[in-house]
Ligand SMILES: Nc1ncnc2c1ncn2[C@@H]1O[C@H](COP(=O)(O)OP(=O)(O)OP(=O)(O)O)[C@@H](O)[C@H]1O
């Protein structure tokens with residue numbers, strides 16, 4: 413479902429070039445469960461942004477569901493981002509003036525559901541991540557781990573085919589992390605494709621495949637034998 | 640050096656009251672190394688903000704170096720925050736329009752050092768956290784773990800007596816976490832007081848004392864026997 417060929421991303425800063433990604437060729441099938449790992453600065457978030465159609469590569473090709481993403485117009489891209497992909501950002505990216513409920517309900521705006529149905533669905537997902545009693549709080553009235561869970565809930569509310577989660581448990585205690593990982597397991601069991609960035613081997617253990625980046629290149633790509 | 644008596648913090652939201660901290664009585668001596676742990680939402684960041692003089696309690700007393708903080712005027716508080724305390728925020732709080740170098744050099748502005756000396760000292764600390772080649776990047780031109788390390792460098796540049804670090808390794812891979820922890824070890828060995836919030840038992844192992852919060856109260860407070 414995800415197919416990249418020699419993907420690269422270079423940032424130009426004055427006279428300096430930063431090769432965030434150098435040559436990424438990957439195939440990820442429908443319903444795979446992939447953990448993306450690697451040192452700080454190795455290109456994980458950059459790759460996730462390309463896969464999530466939030467950014468375009470400097471070079472190379474990216475096919476999503478068989479369609480070359482660079483040939484899609486803005487409307488198609490917006491549609492794909494809203495319906496096909498659920499993105500959990502490393503820095504959450506919540507809208508500061510909206511409550512947790514409204515933040516989570518936002519992706520449902522084009523779903524055709526009524527406002528009350530959207531709020532009901534958003535509240536349900538917030539409840540499933542343990543924030544049923546925090547739905548009216550704005551992001552600055554929430555703890556770090558609570559904001560992270562709102563970001564997770566927002567990515568899941570649409571039940572998108574592909575979940576891209578950039579370090580979804582970085583701010584969570586062990587018990588809460590286990591709850592979030594079991595939600596991702598359920599989603600994966602439901603047929604969705606899950607790609608998550610993590611630094612923690614315990615979290616990566618849940619995945620069926622582990623891809624390691626180093627300096628913008630794929631260093632390792634191995635099936636998780638214990639599953 | 641830090642002494643709290645029945646510290647509490649309540650947020651009022653319409654008709655609802657959120658008791659973020661209920662009754663915290665703690666004594667932390669000079670040169671202690673404390674890990675603060677507990678579930679997401681248990682009050683860790685709220686307590687850190689009170690200890691860092693970034694916020695004031697709803698009730699209770701806080702003495703820093705023998706002085707009751709609530710009796711200090713704004714100038715004294717600003718001085719304490721700038722000279723005595725180095726704070727690593729859970730959400731980094733870097734200034735978006737300044738480079739990493741300028742972000743890190745900011746606390747030195749009242750130190751009496753010349754601009755070039757400030758930049759030299761900032762560059763040195765950035766180098767020690769592995770960002771010597773990223774000093775001109777702005778925060779949005781850095782990875783999550785790189786931003787976290789800029790926030791850490793900024794907290795250390797002044798060599799403050801008390802380091803308050805709110806989950807300093809949440810976005811870092813294992814190898815980089817180990818490097819950061821050894822920097823904190825060195826600082827602690829130099830006589831400074833270190834209080835760090837963490838969710839990871841491996842990180843907490845470095846501390847001499849572990850304080851666990853739950854629902855705004857101290858649940859456990861134990862000396863780390865293995866040290
Ligand atoms: N401005 C606010 N208004 C209302 N409630 C708040 C506000 N700020 C924090 N809270 C609540 O206070 C509680 C404690 O928050 P705090 O940020 O201290 O938790 P924490 O232990 O740091 O959690 P985490 O591990 O997720 O970072 C949370 O339940 C949070 O929802």
Ligand SMILES: Nc1ncnc2c1ncn2[C@@H]1O[C@H](COP(=O)(O)OP(=O)(O)OP(=O)(O)O)[C@@H](O)[C@H]1O
Pocket residue numbers: 423424425430431432450451452453454455456457458459502773776779780781782783784785810811812
């Ligand atoms: N806008 C930009 N301009 C210049 N360099 C950038 C920009 N964005 C990212 N970089 C650089 O690209 C590299 C890869 O960044 P990326 O965010 O993908 O890393 P990462 O693997 O997600 O790291 P982390 O684990 O710390 O989150 C980093 O070295 C970073 O400094």
Ligand SMILES: [Mg+2]
Pocket residue numbers: 456457458502578782783784
């Ligand atoms: Mg990243």
Ligand SMILES: [Mg+2]
Pocket residue numbers: 555556557683684685729805
């Ligand atoms: Mg916190």
